[in-house]
Amino acid sequence: MTGTAATRVLVIGGGIAGSAAALGLRRAGLDVRVYEAHSGADQDIGAFLTLASTGMRALAQLDATRAVTAIGFPLTSLRLLDAEGAELAHVPLGEVAEPDLRYRCLRRGELNSALQQEVSARGIRLTHGARLTSVTDGPYGVTARFADGTTATGDLLIGADGLNSAVRRALSPGVRPGYAGQRVFYGRTPGAPGTGGSGVITMVRGSQSAFGYAEAPTGETYWFARVGGDPLPERGPGARSAVPREELLPLLRADPTPAAALVAGCPGPVMVTNATEMPLGARWHTGRVLLIGDAAHAASPATGQGASTALEDAVVLAKALRDLPDAARAFGAYERHRRPRVEHNITVSGGMSRGTHAPARPAEPNHRPDHRDEGLIRQLAWDTPLSEEG
Numbered sequence: 452m453t454g455t456a457a458t459r460v461l462v463i464g465g466g467i468a469g470s471a472a473a474l475g476l477r478r479a480g481l482d483v484r485v486y487e488a489h490s491g492a493d494q495d496i497g498a499f500l501t502l503a504s505t506g507m508r509a510l511a512q513l514d515a516t517r518a519v520t521a522i523g524f525p526l527t528s529l530r531l532l533d534a535e536g537a538e539l540a541h542v543p544l545g546e547v548a549e550p551d552l553r554y555r556c557l558r559r560g561e562l563n564s565a566l567q568q569e570v571s572a573r574g575i576r577l578t579h580g581a582r583l584t585s586v587t588d589g590p591y592g593v594t595a596r597f598a599d600g601t602t603a604t605g606d607l608l609i610g611a612d613g614l615n616s617a618v619r620r621a622l623s624p625g626v627r628p629g630y631a632g633q634r635v636f637y638g639r640t641p642g643a644p645g646t647g648g649s650g651v652i653t654m655v656r657g658s659q660s661a662f663g664y665a666e667a668p669t670g671e672t673y674w675f676a677r678v679g680g681d682p683l684p685e686r687g688p689g690a691r692s693a694v695p696r697e698e699l700l701p702l703l704r705a706d707p708t709p710a711a712a713l714v715a716g717c718p719g720p721v722m723v724t725n726a727t728e729m730p731l732g733a734r735w736h737t738g739r740v741l742l743i744g745d746a747a748h749a750a751s752p753a754t755g756q757g758a759s760t761a762l763e764d765a766v767v768l769a770k771a772l773r774d775l776p777d778a779a780r781a782f783g784a785y786e787r788h789r790r791p792r793v794e795h796n797i798t799v800s801g802g803m804s805r806g807t808h809a810p811a812r813p814a815e816p817n818h819r820p821d822h823r824d825e826g827l828i829r830q831l832a833w834d835t836p837l838s839e840e841g
């Protein structure tokens with residue numbers, strides 16, 4: 452087995468994928484260290500995300516449910532409105548009957564902090580302010596070099612350093628995410644009651660945007676708007692800007708839905724970023740180095756699966772290194788298990804962003820948001836060995 456305490460794993464990036472991978476690798480018995488570029492917790496003002504039931508299931512395999520259910524709030528149903536504000540559907544969301552597996556809406560910075568605290572609580576060393584600049588893979592180990600001149604050497608290196616991954620640049624120079632056809636605005640509006648009720652996420656098929664919102668128990672409403680058109684001026688994929696609300700409001704005002712009032716009530720500027728996605732078929736591993744999370748398979752945010760798939764990656768990687776005899780076979784099995792699912796998500800999500808793929812219709816059995824994927828459930832189950840075939 453690869454997963455012995457003598458196997459030293461360097462995880463680059465202490466975000467969602469990296470922190471979760473550290474928890475999984477430790478649980479699998481490996482010696483793991485995390486290197487995070489930011490010097491403190493990520494304070495991404497306004498940014499939030501939803502974790503799907505599959506992501507919550509992955510967290511449960513890592514014994515990290517409590518760390519995450521202590522923050523954010525659960526979502527139990529999905530409401531769909533048309534551009535006139537008429538309700539098209541209202542269906543249960545995910546595994547509603549299992550409180551620990553319910554969809555969850557969280558601020559991104561809070562989720563990162565909670566996972567990083569869990570990493571530290573388990574005695575895993577997490578170094579902040581360590582920005583990887585290069586990777587040297589050799590016959591006896593892999594060495595990471597950081598911007599401050601320090602180095603670290605391990606048996607394996609996991610690139611969990613997100614959309615603009617430095618590890619990916621070392622592995623596949625020239626492979627980078629591209630624009631997925633939409634800009635994404637997001638924000639939080641205080642005191643906006645009557646926007647759908649707690650536990651409900653509402654999606655609005657607006658005439659000029661795809662708008663979504665959910666009311667937190669605090670009374671704040673979290674919202675996003677995806678809008679087609681040219682990308683924001685290039686400052687690197689994933690770059691965010693604060694812009695005046697007036698950039699978004701004219702696209703919402705034509706529709707008699709709650710969207711315009713929510714954005715108008717948002718204090719201060721709103722945030723905007725380009726939706727980006729990785730090309731299909733990009734290389735994920737070579738030698739002692741493997742990419743996970745957005746570094747490997749960033750998708751446009753339309754399906755809202757990026758964080759959940761990052762958590763799933765962490766569990767499957769830990770199981771692969773626990774169950775297969777060497778890293779090459781473990782990385783191969785990992786890829787066979789993960790690539791079909793995450794590339795399907797890139798395709799569907801990108802299609803929704805570009806308007807070439809209709810959003811899932813909640814009434815179709817295989818597209819229901821409460822659909823259980825039994826294959827994925829087996830893949831994630833900690834006590835079920837990971838097959839090599841995928």
Ligand SMILES: Cc1cc2nc3c(=O)[nH]c(=O)nc-3n(C[C@H](O)[C@H](O)[C@H](O)COP(=O)(O)OP(=O)(O)OC[C@H]3O[C@@H](n4cnc5c(N)ncnc54)[C@H](O)[C@@H]3O)c2cc1C
Pocket residue numbers: 463464465466467468469486487488489499500501502503581582583584611612613614615616617635637724743744745746749752755756757758759760761
């Ligand atoms: C607007 C928007 C909305 C979204 N909404 C959702 C949603 O509702 N649901 C959902 O599931 N997903 C959503 N996503 C996607 C989700 O945020 C990502 O898929 C997820 O954050 C990926 O996690 P990650 O750990 O791979 O990358 P990240 O979260 O980006 O973490 C990467 C980490 O690596 C660190 N790092 C970067 N470079 C280096 C380096 N050189 N050296 C060391 N460390 C480094 C970073 O500081 C960071 O901490 C959304 C994305 C966007 C843009």
